[in-house]
Amino acid sequence: MSRMMRLIAVLSLSLGLGFAVPAGAETPKAAASLDAALDDVRTMVETAPGDLGLVVAVTDRDRLLLVATHGYADIGRRLPVTAETRFAIGSISKSFTAITLMQLADEGRFDPNVPIARYLPDFHPKTRFSAISGHALMTHTAGLPNYLSDVASMRFLITALNGFEPRYAPGAHFWYSNSGYQLLGYAAERIEHLPFPLILQQRVLDRLGMTATAPQIDDRLRGQIATSYERRTDGSYAEAPWFDYLASDGAIVSTAADMSAYARMLLGRGATPAGRLISARAFDRFSTPALDNYAYGIEVSDHGQVLEHGGSIAGFQAHLEAHLPDGFAVVLLSNGPLDEALSERIVARLVRGVRGDQKQAEPRNIAPKPRADAASFAGRFVDLKEEALVFAADSAGGLTLEQKGAAVPLTRLGENVWGLYLTPTGPRAFTFFRDGSGAVTDVVEGASGYAKQGSGRALVAAPAAYRRLVGRYKAHGEEGQGVRVLVRNGRLMTAYIGSDGDPALLDEAGAGRFRFAEPTFAPEWFGFDTVIDGQAQRLMTTGMALYRIDLP
Numbered sequence: 001m002s003r004m005m006r007l008i009a010v011l012s013l014s015l016g017l018g019f020a021v022p023a024g025a026e027t028p029k030a031a032a033s034l035d036a037a038l039d040d041v042r043t044m045v046e047t048a049p050g051d052l053g054l055v056v057a058v059t060d061r062d063r064l065l066l067v068a069t070h071g072y073a074d075i076g077r078r079l080p081v082t083a084e085t086r087f088a089i090g091s092i093s094k095s096f097t098a099i100t101l102m103q104l105a106d107e108g109r110f111d112p113n114v115p116i117a118r119y120l121p122d123f124h125p126k127t128r129f130s131a132i133s134g135h136a137l138m139t140h141t142a143g144l145p146n147y148l149s150d151v152a153s154m155r156f157l158i159t160a161l162n163g164f165e166p167r168y169a170p171g172a173h174f175w176y177s178n179s180g181y182q183l184l185g186y187a188a189e190r191i192e193h194l195p196f197p198l199i200l201q202q203r204v205l206d207r208l209g210m211t212a213t214a215p216q217i218d219d220r221l222r223g224q225i226a227t228s229y230e231r232r233t234d235g236s237y238a239e240a241p242w243f244d245y246l247a248s249d250g251a252i253v254s255t256a257a258d259m260s261a262y263a264r265m266l267l268g269r270g271a272t273p274a275g276r277l278i279s280a281r282a283f284d285r286f287s288t289p290a291l292d293n294y295a296y297g298i299e300v301s302d303h304g305q306v307l308e309h310g311g312s313i314a315g316f317q318a319h320l321e322a323h324l325p326d327g328f329a330v331v332l333l334s335n336g337p338l339d340e341a342l343s344e345r346i347v348a349r350l351v352r353g354v355r356g357d358q359k360q361a362e363p364r365n366i367a368p369k370p371r372a373d374a375a376s377f378a379g380r381f382v383d384l385k386e387e388a389l390v391f392a393a394d395s396a397g398g399l400t401l402e403q404k405g406a407a408v409p410l411t412r413l414g415e416n417v418w419g420l421y422l423t424p425t426g427p428r429a430f431t432f433f434r435d436g437s438g439a440v441t442d443v444v445e446g447a448s449g450y451a452k453q454g455s456g457r458a459l460v461a462a463p464a465a466y467r468r469l470v471g472r473y474k475a476h477g478e479e480g481q482g483v484r485v486l487v488r489n490g491r492l493m494t495a496y497i498g499s500d501g502d503p504a505l506l507d508e509a510g511a512g513r514f515r516f517a518e519p520t521f522a523p524e525w526f527g528f529d530t531v532i533d534g535q536a537q538r539l540m541t542t543g544m545a546l547y548r549i550d551l552p
Contacts, residue, residue, distance in 0.1 A: 030356050034065075037353020041346050042068040052237065052336035053081035053226050056346060057256035061267045061327050064260050073226040073335065075237070086225040086253050087333040088217060089318040090311025093252040094181050095286075096262075097196075098138050098297035100188055100203050102282040109191050112138065112285070119187035123158050129169040134187065136170035137180040138297060139290035143168050145523050145542040147178040149475055153247040157182055163543060166523060173521045174292040178249040181297070185248025196248050207277060208265060210258040217245040217253060217314075225253055226335040228315030230498070233413045235371065237336055240315025250313050256331055259320065263329035266298075266307050266322040310338075319343055326354045371415060374399040377432055381443050381450035384459050389430070389443065389450050391418075401430075411552075415500035417484075419552030429472070429552035431486055431495070431503065446470040447487040460490035469528050472497070473539040473546035483539070483546060491517075494526065 038058060045056045045068035053071040057064060067083040104110035110119070115131035117123050125132070125144075136142035143166035151157045157179060185196040192199050197215035205213050214221060222242065229237040245251045254262075265272050270283035278286065287307060289300040298307045308321040317338040322329040328350060332343055351357075375393040382388045390402040391410075399418050400407035410418040410430070419429040431444045441455040447467045451457035466487045474482040474497075482497040492514060495503035505517035506526060516522040528536035539546040 033356040034353045037349050038066045040349050040353075041066060044342060044346055044349070045070050048339065048342060051075045052229060052334060053085065053087075054338075055081055055083065055085060055087070055256045055331075055333045057260045057331040058350060059260040059263055059267075059329050059331075061264060064257060065328075067256050075227070075229065076239075081226065081335075083257065084212065084255055085333075086212060086214070086221075086255050087318060087335060088225070088228070088250075088253050088311075088313050088316040089259065089320075089333070090250045090313040090316060091178070092259075092309045092311040092318055092320050093248065093250045094297035095309060096200060096204055096252060096297070097181055097184055097188075097248040098286055099278060100200055101134065101138070101184060102278045102286050102296065103203055104188065104191055106279050106282050110134065110187075116183060116187055119190050120158060120183060123161065123183065125162050126165040129166060132166070132170050134184065135290075137177075137184050139171075139294055140174055140176050140180060141171045141291055142166070142177060142180050143170065143173065143175060143521075143523050144177045144180045144183075146176055148542065148544050150477070150544050152178070152182065153245050153251070155186060158186060160543065164523075168521050171290070173519070174290075174294060175521070175523055178247075181249035182247040188248070195246075197246060197251065200248075200252075204262075204277070205258075207274065208258075208261045208272065210254065210261055213252060213254040213258045216251045217243075219244065221253060226316075229336040230315045231337055233411070233498075243314060245313065250311060254333075256333055259318075259331040259333070260329065263320060263322050263331060267324060267327060267329055269324070321347060323351065323354075326351065328354055373397075376438075377416075377418065377440055377443075379440070380453045382453060383448055383450045384461055389445070391430075391443075413552060414495075414498075417495075421552060427472070427550055427552040429484060429486075431484070431488075433488065442488075444486050444488050449488055458489075462487040462490055466492055468531055468534055469536050471535065471548055472551050474549045474551075475544070475546050482549070483541070485539070 041056065041058065045054060048054060048070045051072050053073050054069065056068045058066040069081045069083060071081055073079045073081045073085045101110050105112060112135040113133055116134050116137060117131060132142045144161060145164065148157060148160060151160045161179060188199055189196050200215040205215060228240040230240045232238050265277055270276050270278045270280060286296045287298065287300060289295045293300050298309050300307060305325050306321060306323050311318045315336060317334050317336065319332045319338060320329070330347060330350060332338060374397055377399050378391050378393050380388055380390050392400050392402065392407060394400050394407065394409065399410045401410055408420065410420060413419045413429060416432045416434070417429060419427065421427055428445060432440050433442050435441050440452055441457040442449060442451045447462035447470045449459045451459050469492065470485050470487060472482060472484050484495045484497060486493050486503065492506040493503040494506060506514040507517045509515045509525065512527055514526040516524060524542045527540040528538070529540070530537040535548060537548045
């Protein structure tokens with residue numbers, strides 16, 4: 001590339017415009033195909049809807065090809081996103097942790113196959129199975145719970161997990177565990193006698209030239225990174241709460257260009273222009289999946305041809321994909337929810353461009369799914385006592401509940417949940433359920449179920465003991481999802497607040513405890529206690545306390 005072209009590239013990146021040079025293109029036709037794909041990706045990004053910030057970077061094995069930007073780093077102040085805007089990358093950080101440990105393995109200072117207690121002597125959970133190894137932790141097959149928000153990013157986690165008893169032998173099942181990756185960081189600290197963020201800085205970030213990347217989230221970054229946002233129940237966005245985060249499962253903050261440097265290391269299978277970051281043997285192990293196509297901090301798809309991982313923390317979302325045989329990688333960084341349909345379109349277009357296959361079909365069903373119209377919830381619903389709830393759509397697109405001849409407006413709490421905040425009997429939440437065709441069949445309020453007239457839906461009474469359990473529970477603090485507990489067809493269910501996923505069925509597990517009905521091996525457990533005025537006031541979720549709160 002000429003000196004003038006390099007100058008144009010630098011200026012373009014500084015303005016967030018991107019720059020495309022198809023490195024390694026074998027023919028003019030191949031170069032033109034890739035250029036066209038990059039132009040299309042830029043258009044997709046720049047014309048994306050909404051104000052949320054988005055940066056998309058594309059790199060080949062040698063250099064950055066494109067940085068495209070959209071939206072605002074701070075919506076309230078109308079500060080636009082640029083190529084240099086920094087975002088938290090969440091769980092993509094896990095592969096950085098795994099790379100760090102494989103460096104230590106290359107040096108003979110860490111063995112993934114031995115019990116992790118060799119490096120963490122204070123970690124000794126109750127178990128009747130073989131000891132948990134570093135390999136089991138890195139592949140999420142150790143059987144540990146996912147995330148304990150009250151001790152996340154704190155070394156007390158090591159002791160907190162000692163009271164946990166795995167339900168299966170290491171390697172038997174896959175269960176995603178942030179807690180396990182936090183342990184790996186503490187193990188690295190014991191080996192190196194340094195804080196993990198500093199280990200990461202010296203071993204990975206500095207060696208890859210990731211000078212704009214921070215290894216932890218702390219108050220020094222306030223105002224220096226994008227403001228993140230969470231989706232509210234009405235579809236609008238509000239600023240996400242800020243919290244410090246230092247642990248090795250998801251604390252990195254980075255830019256599109258820096259993440260592209262990391263992606264080039266993945267495309268090089270551990271090799272960089274300055275030498276190997278990890279040995280070829282270590283990279284092979286790093287990228288070899290165990291269960292559920294998960295290797296060491298990275299997902300492996302398309303028969304080993306694609307390394308990928310997503311991440312989210314405090315409102316930020318990110319995604320990284322490295323297509324090894326095709327020789328390109330894409331990084332998506334956002335300060336709010338990523339548009340999965342847009343992400344799929346971008347990747348599909350790049351694959352077509354790199355392969356020069358203009359006839360390859362776009363992915364199907366990529367349009368974002370619209371929220372269910374309020375009219376779909378309308379109707380008369382009757383319980384086992386022939387008492388009825390009557391819902392109707394109003395002219396503003398909302399939903400109302402008929403009460404004593406009046407139409408009371410409801411607040412939308414989720415995709416299929418509506419509620420009332422202040423009523424004489426306390427908060428009320430109505431969770432609707434649909435059949436395979438998408439038609440609403442029944443609605444649940446707490447422990448009471450109502451079938452829609454004409455749906456043919458059969459009802460089952462809730463066990464009396466479950467009535468004291470239903471309601472909403474919340475963690476004390478900024479972290480940790482609250483849950484809503486309800487009963488449908490006589491079975492206890494739990495739904496995470498802020499998630500549009502279906503409520504999960506729970507099964508009794510003895511001694512006042514419940515577990516997920518599916519998968520049966522899930523390590524998480526739920527226990528209720530402290531009954532006041534006929535209602536349980538505390539919900540213990542795998543040892544973490546949530547407390548009843550009077551919200552729908």
